Amino acid sequence: MALDRWIALILLGISLAYGYAAWFTMDAGLAPFMQRNPIWPSTFPKVLSVIAVITALVILLGLEKGEQKVGEIDYRRLGDYHIGQAVLLLGLMAAYALCLRPLGFIISTGAFLILGSFILGERKWHFMIPIALTATLVVWYLVQEVLGIYMRPLPGFLGG
């Protein structure tokens, strides 16, 4: 089964769960006066869930014929691409999300930019470090002073 139909299967599951919530569980807590309304909070989701289930089935069963075409990246040969780099970068982004508060903006961002180029194969430290630090400070200044959004610059124990 091709990837698009696997995804359709997942989407079918999501639509069914959504539909179940809309049809069977949502109306339980509805206040009596709202039940006289022609429209309930669940009305629109009910319609959506029906359309979603039908469409997911159409894709899953392959009812709409189209020529099989290989996209920009052929997922069947994912190993041929730089998949490791992509996964590492995603991990780095998740790590950034977790470190932003505790480590402060400057350390996290500087490390993110340096490690990002490191993962992509850059080894010229004398370029990477100054560029990353300058960019970090400029962005911090812009966000903090120009846009006026507070971001903790340093970790808590350094008084940030």
Added chain:
Amino acid sequence: MLEGLLIGLQTAFSIQNILMVIGGCLIGTFIGMLPGLGPMSIIAIMIPVAISLGDPSAALILLAGVYYGAIFGGSTSSILLNAPGVAGTVASSFDGYPMAKNGQAGKALTIAAIASFAGGTIGALLLMIFAPALSSVALLFHSAEYFALMVVGLSAIAAFAGTGQVAKAIMMTVLGLIMATVGEGALFNLPRFTMGIMDLQSGFGFITLAMAMFALPEALFLVLKPKIPKGDGSDDIKDLRISRAEAKSIAPVIGRQSVQGFFIGVLPGAGATIASFLGYAVERNIAPKHEQDEFGKGSIKGLAAPETANNAACTGSFVPLLTLGIPGSGTTAILLGALIALNVTPGPRLMIDEPQVFWAVIMSMFIGNLVLLILNLPLIPYIAKVLAVPRNFLIPFILFFTLMGAYIGQNNATELLILVGFGVCATALRFADYPLAPLLIGFILGRMLEDNFARSMQLYDGASFVWERPMTLGLLLIAVFLVVLPSYRARRARLRASGIADGD
């Protein structure tokens, strides 16, 4: 109208807004030139900046400038490197790149710039004429018609998705609509589908979703499959002039394609890509025989046609956004999201309630096109050097800006994890050839669609508005027709191909 024009001029010609146009065009050109990054990613990245400006006119002017700049930059890399940065400029590389290879890179860039300028300017003139007319019609619409109109818009987007893609496009639209129902709506004051998670109480963030759908997958694609341009393409740009005879031969092309491109751009779901391919095909078919052979080998007409058409279509796509509040493309959907975040609701009332926004945007289109022509064209050889910026530095920065954009919008680190999660899902969807723009359009229209649906249900005490209002019924029938037509035609083509005669 004259009064509106004056208000627009007054707003657009403030120092701040002129700087916005220039800055937007430059940033757009700069990033649009990078192969693989489309206007949607750039605009998504720029939204937090635009929103924090606080002034809706300035924000829209900035984003519109970025949009043209990106299309212009995309055509530059199409011509110089045969590596289009933007889908709408793929057709420009058919003739632009051969011209550059023949040592006429300067001329090709000039033609592209003039064609873009003419397309954008004529498009803006047409917008000035048609938008007020359309919005005065739209003022007569009832919420039932609005509901139906949005359904038509969403189905048109699915219908234009191409063969074998209609179901996927519908699926993505519905998924967007489903995601829009998560959280606490204004209508019922009741959290829905939050699964008890506090972070979902206010729904998914629009900026986060836009970044996750466009910027992140595009950056990941660049990582997975590096597009390494050969050379920086900037060393042989000289002789930017074109001759009088050449100008004469492309003038009718530009005239035709600005009008055609504009109207294609107005259609929901069509947009710059279709306009440029269609423009190229039409001009090739109506050109005299000896010129037809030159198409694909460096014909100036073949370059002028898609360049004019894609810019006119970009302008045309503002018509449904500004008059009906219904975006027809991913880019205008993002613009709509930005406007909503700034408390401006585009739609027929926009011209009455906030004329300065409407007219300033139109005026800024003229300024933007002028900026691209007189400021960017001479700078192109220098901007082309950007293409030589190593991706090792570039990609971390793109990723960082997507993270920053999502963070600034919500000030919440969980949002960043949601961004990464959705980004991975979006990349998988792109692998499987699911279109992502319909998802975002559905997400942004979802709340309005439900509001209008609910209002009509309440007014008519049930779903009877569907058949009691002829216009609503008509629009909904059009929507059904749009969805069914492509599969019907594909079916007939298949039957014919297998040798079965038509029924009649």
